[in-house]
Amino acid sequence: MKRIQKMSPHLSNKIAAGEVIESPASVIKELVENSIDANSTQIQVEIEGGGRRSLKISDNGDGIHPDDIPLIFERHATSKLLKDEDLSHIASLGFRGEALASIAAVSKVQLLSRVMALPTGFKIQLLRGETFHQETIAANPGTTLIIEDLFYNLPGRKKFLKSEKSLNRDIHEVMNHFALSHPDIQFNYVNEGRLIFNTPGGNDLPGVIYTLYGRELFEHLLAFETQIGDVQITGYASDLGYYRGNRSLQYLFVNRRYVENRILLDSLNEAYRALIPGHKFPVFFLYLSVDPGVVDVNVHPSKLVVKIEGEEGIGLELSGTFREELYRKESHSRGVIAKEPTPPANAPREISTETIQPPLYDQLSLKETRGVKERQEIQTLSRHILDRNQEAARDKYQVFRNLNYVGQVLGTYLIFEKERAVFFIDQHAAHEKILYEGFMKRYATDSLDSQGLVTPEILGLSHEEIRLIENRMQDFSRFGYDLEIFGPSDLLVRGIPSLFTLDQAKTLLVELLDNYRQEDYRYEKLTEEAIIQHSCKKAIKGNSRIEPLEVEKLLEDLMTLEDPLTCPHGRPLIVELSSRELEKIFYRIQR
Ligand SMILES: Nc1ncnc2c1ncn2[C@@H]1O[C@H](COP(=O)(O)OP(=O)(O)O)[C@@H](O)[C@H]1O
Ligand SMILES: [Mg+2]
Known part of the structure; x- marks a missing residue:
């Protein structure tokens, strides 16, 4: 492995600045990347207290040469990237030379390491980035880092950290990423003394x-x-x-x-x-x-x-x-x-790469398909309705007229009789569609309503996210958000779209941010998706009782829709079973 050197300031300024260390998960990410870069074949990660109390990462990699000790925790000191051109061809994972420096500044650190070539290793201990203890030790080749009391000197940051449960979830996800991206390495992940996983290694x-x-x-x-x-x-x-x-x-x-x-x-x-x-x-x-x-x-x-x-x-x-x-x-x-x-x-x-022609049923907008058999059944049942609508398009509301309500079955389907046929309506899908069209109409004519929060919420976000919000303020307010930038990493939420609960609104805000990061995001599409999702959550659930009066209202509302035949996901919301089909089911007639 190359030895550590300081980069030129010119190069270090070129590299995207930013807070590397946002959470215990990001600490683990940086440290495991270091272990991977050091050619380790075994990496063990041990967590306590969601990573805030302690994090321990041990590897069997190249180790750190004792002569490099003064440089390890220096900002922009790295053994991995030294020429300007390297930046566009980054092969190793770490490349900023600032992870260890940033981590050491906000925690208590112990580092143990030994290179194969030397008979002994060393141990150093740091507080606030300053070494206060150093000794020579006997150790196996490789490196162990123990990080304790993360963010102990940043009470503000600690306050905005998530619950231990969600910290552990993030850490778990980071560990999954590593295990999946490096099957050659054997990962051992332990949380609160409990083994979470131990991957086989060996590129399996x-x-x-x-x-x-x-x-x-x-x-x-x-x-x-x-x-x-x-x-x-x-x-x-x-x-x-x-x-x-x-x-x-x-x-x-x-x-x-x-x-x-x-x-x-x-x-x-x-x-x-x-x-x-x-x-x-x-x-x-x-x-x-x-x-x-x-x-x-x-x-x-x-x-x-x-x-x-x-x-x-x-x-x-x-x-x-x-x-x-x-x-x-x-x-x-x-x-x-x-x-x-x-x-x-x-x-x-x-699966081989030979190709075949897609079957015809692709043209049907039937989405509920668990198995082929089931699909065919659904297809027969709903074909009438969709076909009739497709070829004729004369009167898409016709099917809803003069339906005689028989009752509800399975807490989900409304049954109707008309002429010589039985009709089923999926109450959840129907209601969802009514809400959806309603929202879409309101959204098309003007912006969505906002609902003020009694107590404004402060959201701790990254600088980059705050900047994104600043640039997209108009989009957010059209959506119904009332936001105020409250500092480089805090956002004050005064109002949210009245369509959503606070939790949903927060999730959506983060989703919007993820989308804005992509240059070619489509605002309209995103909005539509959000509305579909919301209509779905808000609609009468399957498995709930419904009064005859409500059924009547539902039918009335359906008849006002642009497209009353399918739900927002494109599935049929009404299905017909003709008396002929019933007769077939009972073998009263053959085919
Ligand atoms: N687990 C490890 N094994 C060997 N060397 C390490 C390990 N962790 C860190 N180092 C050394 O410390 C240097 C600084 O690490 P870091 O601050 O993460 O910056 P970077 O990874 O961007 O170089 C690395 O370049 C590497 O030489
Ligand atoms: Mg690194």
Whole structure:
């Protein structure tokens, strides 16, 4: 390993400044990155008190030479990046030479290290960045850092830190990222003395996924490998029989670094659209290998958000390839083999790259599809309504006229009779659609209402986020936020969109920020998504009783809608079962 040197001030100024150390999770991120950079094959992380009380990171890497001791905790002292040109070709993870300095300034630090070449190691202890103890010790090669009482001298920061539970959640996520991005390293993660995971190492990525997420998910994974232009893409993705309620299991790694890139993730989600239920999300572990020169990692101080040259094109092609693969899988399982054999551990199924034509049902806007059989049933039942509407488009309200309410079943479906048919309305979907169109109309005509908070909330954000908000103040107020910048890292929230609860409004604010970080975000699309989500949460839940009077009102409202036939996610909200179909079900007639 190279020895530590100070960078030129010219270079250090070039590097995105910013608070590296925002939370225990970010400390762990920096320290584990250091261990990785030091060629470790085993890294152990031990946490107490959400990382605020203590953090211990031990590795079996190259170690630090005792002659470098005076430089370790110096700002901009690094062994990793010394020439200006290096900045555009960053291969190692750390590159700012300020992590240890920043951490030492806000905590009590002990550092133990030994290089292989020397018979002994050293231990130093620091407080407020000043060394107060140093000794020679016997130790195995490698480095251990113990950080205690993080932010002890920054009471302000401590106050804005999240609950221990959410600190642990963030740390866990950071550890997941490392385990997934470095299957060659054996990670051992212990929290409050409890082993959380111990990955196998030895480049066994399937083994890592199995260790982190268990068998259920593992058995639904498809392996893939493809090349788009100069970008090598490999990874695992869930098949159509497995999905999650949010995007949290959608991972992207570029050159073995966990990153966020909406464009690529969105395009992968797009590949599953209409193949799994709306509001559900596939799982993927996507690994891109690209020339470091085409990745801009310096976008954000936390080094998470990257831009990749040509990412739109890559996303499009990736989405297309994926969709074909998924169709292919789907059409196979419709054949003789109803159930595929369980793959042996550590060997997810391969999918080849040959392509097939998407089946016709892609043209139908039916989204609820757990299995093919179920899909076909839904298709038969709702075809009448959608077809009738599509070809004729004469009177989309016709179906709702003169419906005779029979009752509610399963606490969710309203049953009606008319002429020689039975009609089912999904009460949740119907109500959701009514709310949705209402909101959209209000939003289109003017801005959303704001609701003042009795006690304004102070949100602690990063400098960069505060700057973003400052630049987007108009967008936020159009949305119904009443915000005031209260310092370099504090935001005063005086009012929130009246559509939302405070918690939702805070989440949305952060989501908006994430989106604004991308240059090509689409404000309108985002707004629509937020409104869909909100309508969904606010709508009458499935599984609740409804009075006949409310049913009447629901029908009336449906007849005022622009599009009364599908829910905001595109699923049918009314389904018809003709007497003929009933007769078929009872075999009173043949086909
Ligand atoms: N676990 C470790 N093993 C070996 N060397 C380390 C380790 N942690 C830190 N170092 C040394 O300390 C230097 C400073 O670390 P840091 O402040 O994180 O800056 P950077 O990682 O950007 O160089 C590193 O360049 C490296 O030489
Ligand atoms: Mg570092």
